[in-house]
Every structure is written in C-alpha cells, then in structure tokens.
Amino acid sequence: MLDKHPTVALEWIRRAGGSPGQAAVAWLADELVTVPVGVAWDVVRLPAAEGWRTVHILQNLGEVGPVLLGPKGVEVMVPVGAAHDWDLPGARVLARAEQVDVPPPRVVAPNTRHRRTWIVPPTAEPAVLTDADALYGAYAAALATGGSAR
Numbered sequence: 001m002l003d004k005h006p007t008v009a010l011e012w013i014r015r016a017g018g019s020p021g022q023a024a025v026a027w028l029a030d031e032l033v034t035v036p037v038g039v040a041w042d043v044v045r046l047p048a049a050e051g052w053r054t055v056h057i058l059q060n061l062g063e064v065g066p067v068l069l070g071p072k073g074v075e076v077m078v079p080v081g082a083a084h085d086w087d088l089p090g091a092r093v094l095a096r097a098e099q100v101d102v103p104p105p106r107v108v109a110p111n112t113r114h115r116r117t118w119i120v121p122p123t124a125e126p127a128v129l130t131d132a133d134a135l136y137g138a139y140a141a142a143l144a145t146g147g148s149a150r
Contacts, residue, residue: 008122008123009023009027009104009105009121009122009123010023010024012040012066012122013033013035013102015039015040016035016036016039016040016041017035017036017039017040018033018034018035018036027103027104027105030103030104030107030113031113031114032101032102032103032113032114032116033101033102034099034100034101034102035099035100035101035102036096036098036099037094037095037096037097037098037099037100038080038094038095038096038097038098039080040080041077041078041079041080041129042077042078042079042080042081042082042083042084042093042094042096043075043076043077043078043093043094043098043100044075044076044078044083044086044091044092044093044094044132044135045072045073045074045075045076045091045092045093045094046073046074046075046076046090046091046139047073047074047090048069048073048074049146050074050090050139050142050143050146051069051073051074051076051139051142052069052074052119053141053142053145053146054074054076054135054138054139054141054142055067055074055076055119055120055138057138057141057142058130058134058135058138059120061134061138063130063131063134064076064120064130065077065078065120065122065128065129065130066118066120066121066122066128066129066130067118067119067120067130068100068102068116068117068118068119069109069116069117069118069119070100070101070115070116071115071116074119075094075100076130076135077122077129077130078129078130078131078132078135079129079131079132082131082132082133083132083135083136086132086136088136088139088140088143089143090143091139101114101116102116102118103116103117103118105118105121105122105123106121107121108121
C-alpha cells in the first residue's frame, strides 16, 4: 500500500509534471521520485533549524501545505511565482529548471528514505500549498526567535 491517500499523492505528482505511474512504481520500491519545480508549485528552501521552527509556527496557524526535509534544509511548496521577491537571509527560492526528489508520502519524519522525508506529506485534497506571505512571516519570526540563518 502506498499510503492512506495514494490517489491524492499521485495526482499531486501529475499536476507537477511527473508521471503518476512511474511514481507509484518508485514509491512501492521505496525510491525517490524526481519532480520539476515551477509547474504546480515553487519551492522555498530554508535552513533546517529555522525551517523546522517555521513549520511549527505555520502548523499552529493551520496554514501549511506539503513540506520536505532533505540534506539541504526544509523545502516548502508555495504557489508558482508567490515567493519570487523573497529577501530573508538563508532562504532560497528554487528556480523553475530545478527539481526536488520526493519520498513516498508515507515516509514522514523521523523516518527517511535516501536522506529525505516529509514533514507534511501531500495528502490534502484539493491540493493545498503554503501561502508565501504566511511562510515569509513565520520564517521571519523563526529567525527572530532562533538567531540568524547561516
């Protein structure tokens, strides 16, 4: 079984320009699926410690969509173009040509596959993304309470 919501997760892959069939096969084998950025969402990458604090703030507000954790930090999915003018230290908006590797949606922290895990998996229907303005405010608050990003 892929997860509790396989149809939602596979539709999420399709909307991003990936192949649901290939994703299903890869996830059954506990492999990662490479998904393009800038089709269905953009990705804002935050340093790990500040990113975790940011996600906790957003969860308390009830305003968080899919979020990944990888070796380069916390990766938050936001609407395309919504974070293009970010200026906070340590945050990076991935370019349209970039890709992210996603584990099966059942792989949620503290569990990992190939050093990647979901903090918040893509299981909501309709697809919910994190509001970029809410993310900006939560990240600014996380920076203020935890020190500056490296």
